[in-house]
Amino acid sequence: MIFNSVDFAIFFAVFFLLYWFVFNRSLKIQNVLILAGSYAFYAWGDWRFLPLLIFGSGVNYALGIGLERSARPKIRLLLLWLGLLQGLGGLIYFKYTNFFLASITGAFSFFHIPLRAHPVRLILPLGISFYTFRTLSYLLDIYKGKFKATTDWVAFFSYVSFFPSLISGPIDRPKTLIPQLQKRRVFDSDQAIDGMRQILWGLFKKAVIADNCATFTSQIFGNYQGQSASTLLLGAFLYTIQIYADFSGYSDMAIGTARLLGFSITKNFDFPFFSQNIAEYWRKWHISLTSWLTEYVFTPLSIAFRDYGKRGIILAILINFTLIGMWHGANWTFVLFGFLHGCYFIPLILRGTMSKRKEIARDNLLPSLREFSNMLGTFILVMLTLILFRSDSILDAYRYFKGLFSLSLFSIPALALEFKAGYTLFFIFLMLLTEWLNRGREYAISHLGLRWPIAFRWTAYYALLVIIFVFAGSSRNFIYFQF
Numbered sequence: 001m002i003f004n005s006v007d008f009a010i011f012f013a014v015f016f017l018l019y020w021f022v023f024n025r026s027l028k029i030q031n032v033l034i035l036a037g038s039y040a041f042y043a044w045g046d047w048r049f050l051p052l053l054i055f056g057s058g059v060n061y062a063l064g065i066g067l068e069r070s071a072r073p074k075i076r077l078l079l080l081w082l083g084l085l086q087g088l089g090g091l092i093y094f095k096y097t098n099f100f101l102a103s104i105t106g107a108f109s110f111f112h113i114p115l116r117a118h119p120v121r122l123i124l125p126l127g128i129s130f131y132t133f134r135t136l137s138y139l140l141d142i143y144k145g146k147f148k149a150t151t152d153w154v155a156f157f158s159y160v161s162f163f164p165s166l167i168s169g170p171i172d173r174p175k176t177l178i179p180q181l182q183k184r185r186v187f188d189s190d191q192a193i194d195g196m197r198q199i200l201w202g203l204f205k206k207a208v209i210a211d212n213c214a215t216f217t218s219q220i221f222g223n224y225q226g227q228s229a230s231t232l233l234l235g236a237f238l239y240t241i242q243i244y245a246d247f248s249g250y251s252d253m254a255i256g257t258a259r260l261l262g263f264s265i266t267k268n269f270d271f272p273f274f275s276q277n278i279a280e281y282w283r284k285w286h287i288s289l290t291s292w293l294t295e296y297v298f299t300p301l302s303i304a305f306r307d308y309g310k311r312g313i314i315l316a317i318l319i320n321f322t323l324i325g326m327w328h329g330a331n332w333t334f335v336l337f338g339f340l341h342g343c344y345f346i347p348l349i350l351r352g353t354m355s356k357r358k359e360i361a362r363d364n365l366l367p368s369l370r371e372f373s374n375m376l377g378t379f380i381l382v383m384l385t386l387i388l389f390r391s392d393s394i395l396d397a398y399r400y401f402k403g404l405f406s407l408s409l410f411s412i413p414a415l416a417l418e419f420k421a422g423y424t425l426f427f428i429f430l431m432l433l434t435e436w437l438n439r440g441r442e443y444a445i446s447h448l449g450l451r452w453p454i455a456f457r458w459t460a461y462y463a464l465l466v467i468i469f470v471f472a473g474s475s476r477n478f479i480y481f482q483f
Contacts, residue, residue, distance in 0.1 A: 011044075057157045057160045098122065159172070202250065206246060247269075
């Protein structure tokens with residue numbers, strides 16, 4: 001069940017009516033409904049792994065209470081390690097077992113040592129990377145004294161499985177979501193309208209931008225050896241737009257859906273394509289994952305390596321971003337993707353500008369030439385690494401890069417003259433223009449027409465709906481479902 005489906009529309013309509021008009025008098029029953037709805041939503045995707053989700057929630061609920069109540073450091077450390085082993089152990093088993101087996105077999109084969117290691121038949125549970133990080137942050141925050149364990153098991157189980165963000169995030173911290181689950185919620189029409197507006201924008205990005213881009217990127221990456229360099233460049237550009245529109249579109253719909261239920265969850269994107277360097281890009285791209293790893297991985301590592309000065313920061317960054325790459329999938333392409341992004345940080349660290357923040361085109365309609373060149377350069381760096389991200393293997397990525405750098409780069413791309421490519425590029429331009437003009441907002445159309453007469457405002461909304469229905473590409477699963 002995906003957000004841009006009739007199934008979800010029916011599911012959520014029924015859920016919404018029950019939530020606000022039947023069970024609205026009791027917070028406890030509302031939370032029970034959230035939990036039941038979340039489990040139904042998850043089971044619709046793959047019921048076989050629902051027991052794993054419930055078991056993990058139960059284990060971490062009990063461990064959290066144990067951490068809260070125990071005063072003995074050794075017992076608390078033991079409980080924390082049990083939680084880490086349970087969460088990371090399941091994640092590693094399901095996601096990386098075959099990757100490790102294949103890597104070990106390949107390493108032995110390199111030295112002409114035969115080793116038989118048959119792959120294990122495993123199916124990756126939906127959302128495991130996302131809900132595992134939720135439970136880990138819960139235990140780590142309790143251990144560090146940043147959050148008190150809850151004894152309300154319904155609220156905790158709902159926190160782990162909250163259906164708007166269960167499958168592909170955002171990765172909410174306990175301090176963000178659990179207090180909201182424990183507080184009575186009152187329907188706010190303004191908040192609900194804002195949520196619907198954000199869902200509309202997310203649906204536009206997913207259906208009109210991402211799904212149409214996917215048609216071309218599948219053709220180009222699936223047959224890259226027969227394409228001109230200009231076509232390969234177009235493919236890289238379209239995939240960069242596709243993955244952004246797909247994932248940020250999901251996040252917009254998740255956040256909007258949560259707002260309809262009276263919740264405010266973590267912002268996941270902040271117009272990353274307008275970043276002036278790679279550090280700013282990662283502060284604006286998949287914010288919930290970046291901030292999670294910054295707090296629980298990079299910061300402890302940078303403290304541990306502080307005696308090594310800038311070399312220690314570089315090492316911490318490289319480890320952190322290699323883990324970001326591995327989080328995305330069990331393939332050396334993802335490992336290299338993350339490592340390269342870590343390498344991008346090295347010049348910033350050496351210059352001491354990694355943490356500097358500067359608003360682009362402040363109080364101006366257009367960026368300065370320097371701001372534009374920085375923005376374009378950052379986009380190109382990201383685009384080149386996304387070739388690795390999209391490729392099935394490092395060899396495929398190498399061949400793609402090899403084909404990209406040739407004289408045919410100056411020819412007309414093979415797909416550029418197709419009608420579908422034309423309107424896809426137009427809507428990409430429209431999306432980027434809208435986001436640029438509203439880059440200081442929560443999301444691109446958060447204030448669209450709020451000061452207009454109601455007739456004009458609703459005309460704009462209906463026009464966006466018509467565009468979605470007329471120009472939507474073939475419906476596809478969200479890219480981050482596989483992670």
